Amino acid sequence: MSETASRIIKIATKKRYKNKYHWTDYFSYFYLFLGVLLMFGPVVWLGLSSLKTLAGIQEYPPTILPLSQIQVDVEGYDKPLPIFNVTQEDGSVKQLAQIKRIGINAKMVDPLNPGETVKVPIDKREKIREFKIQWENYVDPLRKYDFLLYFKNSTFITVVATIITLIINSMAAYALSIYEFRGKNFALVFVIGTLLIPLTIILVPVFYVVANFGMINSLWGVILPGAATPTGVFLLRQYMLTLPRELIEAARMDHASEWAIYWRVVLPLSIPAIAVLAIFSIMWRWNDFLWPLIVLSKSEVYTLQIGLNAFHGELTSQWNYVLSMTMVTLLPIAIIFAYLQKFITTGIASTGMK
Amino acid sequence: MENISNQTKNFFLRILNIPFAFLMHAIDLIMWPIQKIIGVRNMPYIFLLPNLIFFGLFVIMPLVANFFFSLSSGDELLFAERELPTTKQYDQLFDCESYLNPNTCTEDFFWRGVYNTIFFVVFQVGLMIFFSVLTAVILNKKIIGRGFFRSVFFFPVLLSPVVVGLIWQWILLKNGAFNAIIESYGGDKVSFLTDPSWAMASVIFVSIWAHMGFYTLIVLAGLQAIPPNLYEAAEMDGTSRERIFFRITLPLLMPNLLVVFILASIKGVQTFDEIYVLTGGGPGTSTSLIVQYIFTTGFASSGSVQNFGLAAAASMVLGVVLLFLTLMQLYFSRNKESKHQEI
Structure with a gap:
């Protein structure tokens, strides 16, 4: 750690160009500061706001921290009332609860003396806040609504689809890298060809195929169409081409079956490439939206993404639940990224795909 | 790897x-x-x-x-x-009195989608490449916390379209955080997503926010491939930084940028999900693109019957556009490789 720290200090204090800071240096830091605010700000803001009460979320102008107004039960009123610090005419400050707001005045009541109501101009009162984290935002949707089920569906699709993708893609890549056989070039062109055909231009007929297999409203209808990825075959093939052939010959000498060579020799050696593909596949599947939207129309098979979108569509005003569930949806990917970010970025930079 | x-x-x-x-x-x-x-x-x-x-x-x-x-x-x-x-x-798709005016077409929704897509792609790709290059050039400098800044710019790429759409829909609400910031500086509230003249701009902004990191990463890889001795030589000669950028960095980055440009166009033409979550193509049809048309016609027309044939025909049109872009990509990436070999 201290080594990195001293390196950072060294880099920071090192001045190029005749010990003078160039205007581009100032501009760079200004830009980066703005960038952090704009790129990271919304997610931090989401995280903080998902811990607010609904009233706190709807407050305008918004507060940054989850501060919520203290509410008290007053005799004779059904709902708890929010309390304010009200500056009296003589300058003293008194705590009053607000019954309702009428124009520029507020009808207020003293919680200690509930019989009497007073009219107070709204600029004379100030909200009393306390720091309060609303964990219910996270617990309620999981209990009252089906988010736990959506979470399970998403996890199932992500895990199963990734396993299938890894197995069949690595098998194809193994055939295309280790063997020489008739039709190899044709198979390669075939794979490249599928790379050029995005899902968006074959939506209708893929739906037709899936419907013919009876996989509408089934998780398998989401898993299978995207299981064979040309990206994956290429990534793995490029890697497997670099493996030494002697290993395979040696295994053959020892009477290993071709299948055994595949899974005992080639697969373990290709772990780095397979890991890259696994992470990509997890990202694709977890974040997938358009295809599940078409295939899944019943709420018991919704994925987290579809469920979240539908939930938001139905209950537009329930922002507290929408925000917390958005956090839940992005968290797994955020954790993976935090752990493996270098891995992901080098993977993308070296393949040019995402 | x-x-x-x-x-x-x-x-x-x-x-x-x-x-x-x-x-x-x-x-x-x-x-x-x-x-x-x-x-x-x-x-x-x-x-x-x-x-x-x-x-x-x-x-x-x-x-x-x-x-x-x-x-x-x-x-x-x-x-x-x-x-x-x-x-x-x-x-039916091509039944228009004038192709320049979507109102005269039978499938006016499709043609609006076509024009919206063109508008969207031109601005989204143009601005995104500009900011990607700017960010990549800055991140390529020797700055404090480079790795941190790189991840900050990159991480929205990993967010799902639903998450991106919902976060920004909420921030861009009339009573949202963006308007609070604008008001605190004395501006007027803007209906970013419900005002037709603002909706497209908001959608382009969000789309750039979500995808910029990916292209920044590719441009950054291109920048790091530029031989450092060129910079050393220029520094020895006392060349100004502006000149170094325009005479060394930009020309050597050009083949890379072409590929990024086409890649971004291919993705841009197919944009659907973030916009679907963010505005649903609205208000009216002001942010609905071609894929939205295909989706709505084929799968989501409420009330009227789904028209698979029409959706398929529209995807064929989209397919032709993508094929053209892909062939361009293949052509340019081959050119890029041969140029690299020359160096």
Whole structure:
């Protein structure tokens, strides 16, 4: 750690160009500061706001921290009332609860003396806040609504689809890298060809195929169409081409079956490439939206993404639940990224795909 | 790829190993007899088979079927119950008095989508490349916390379209954080997503926010491939930084930028999900793009019957555009490779 720290200090204090800071240096830091605010700000803001009460979320102008107004039960009123610090005419400050707001005045009541109501101009009162984290935002949707089920569906699709993708893609890549056989070039062109055909231009007929297999409203209808990825075959093939052939010959000498060579020799050696593909596949599947939207129309098979979108569509005003569930949806990917970010970025930079 | 930590390796291995070995042994029980019968020479076909079946079923067959769908009419999904062949779908799509004015078309929604897509792609791609290059150039400098800043710019790429859409829909609300910031500086509130003249701009902004990191990363890789001795030489000569940028960095980055440009256009033309979550194509049709048209016509027309044929015809049109862009990409990336070899 201290080594990195001293390196950072060294880099920071090192001045190029005749010990003078160039205007581009100032501009760079200004830009980066703005960038952090704009790129990271919304997610931090989401995280903080998902811990607010609904009233706190709807407050305008918004507060940054989850501060919520203290509410008290007053005799004779059904709902708890929010309390304010009200500056009296003589300058003293008194705590009053607000019954309702009428124009520029507020009808207020003293919680200690509930019989009497007073009219107070709204600029004379100030909200009393306390720091309060609303964990219910996270617990309620999981209990009252089906988010736990959506979470399970998403996890199932992500895990199963990734396993299938890894197995069949690595098998194809193994055939295309280790063997020489008739039709190899044709198979390669075939794979490249599928790379050029995005899902968006074959939506209708893929739906037709899936419907013919009876996989509408089934998780398998989401898993299978995207299981064979040309990206994956290429990534793995490029890697497997670099493996030494002697290993395979040696295994053959020892009477290993071709299948055994595949899974005992080639697969373990290709772990780095397979890991890259696994992470990509997890990202694709977890974040997938358009295809599940078409295939899944019943709420018991919704994925987290579809469920979240539908939930938001139905209950537009329930922002507290929408925000917390958005956090839940992005968290797994955020954790993976935090752990493996270098891995992901080098993977993308070296393949040019995402 | 080689510099992955051993920890990650072991982590993957340990978790996957036990069920994996079990499964593989089980498959070997089938594979061994097959190998005995067909011989080692024919084994690669067995390995290729599963992947090719999937490609055939879910890519090649649908591609062929798309022609039939677009050339047949009827409300049914089954071929036997559709009328074949007919050019009705294409006639309907291209039935316009004037192609410049979507209002005169039978399928005005489609043509609005086409124009919106063109507008969207021009601004989204243009601005995104500008900011990607700017960010990449800055991140390529020796700055404090470079890794941190790089991840900050990159991480929105990993967010799902629903998450991106919902976060920004909430921030851009009339009573949202953005308007609070604008008001605190004395501006007026803006209905970012419900005012037709602002909606497209907001959608472009959000789309750039979500995808910029990916292109920044590619441009950054291009910048790092520029030989450092060129910069050293320029520095020796006392060349100004502005001149270095325009005379060395930009020209050497050009082949990279072309590829980024086409890649971004291919993705941009197909944009659907973030906009679907953010505005649903609205207000009116002001942010609905071509894929939105395909989706709505084929799968989501409420009330009226779904028109698979029309959706398929529209995807064929989109397919032609993408094919053109892809051929351009292949052409330019080949050029780029040959140029690299010259150096």
